Amino acid sequence: MGFKIRKNDTVLVIAGDYRGKQGKVLKVFPKQEKVVVEHVNMVKRHTRPRTNQQGGILEKEAPLQLSNLMVVCKSCNQATRVGRKTMEDGTGVRVCKKCGEMLDAL
Ligand SMILES: [Zn+2]
Numbered sequence: 001m002g003f004k005i006r007k008n009d010t011v012l013v014i015a016g017d018y019r020g021k022q023g024k025v026l027k028v029f030p031k032q033e034k035v036v037v038e039h040v041n042m043v044k045r046h047t048r049p050r051t052n053q054q055g056g057i058l059e060k061e062a063p064l065q066l067s068n069l070m071v072v073c074k075s076c077n078q079a080t081r082v083g084r085k086t087m088e089d090g091t092g093v094r095v096c097k098k099c100g101e102m103l104d105a106l
Contacts, residue, residue, distance in 0.1 A: 005025060007026070012070050025037055042060065
């Protein structure tokens, strides 16, 4: 677990209220299997004024379940399942199961 979706990946929401939306992964919580996606699942939080901050309503992304997301491949531009390939030197890379391209920038 943990290798499927990484920070800076583009993901597609495949289930729930935000189905069909795409965004960039800002944060991954591997233990909770949750991911924060830019501009998806926004929640409003009321904040109180502090010394160096104005109070008001702050909009922030709430984490989404990993199972509701799919990685969008940068090569074929499709939402895909992630495969894993071991390189000759033993390092593991993620590959797109649709076009076979590597998902990790090397
Ligand atoms: Zn692909």
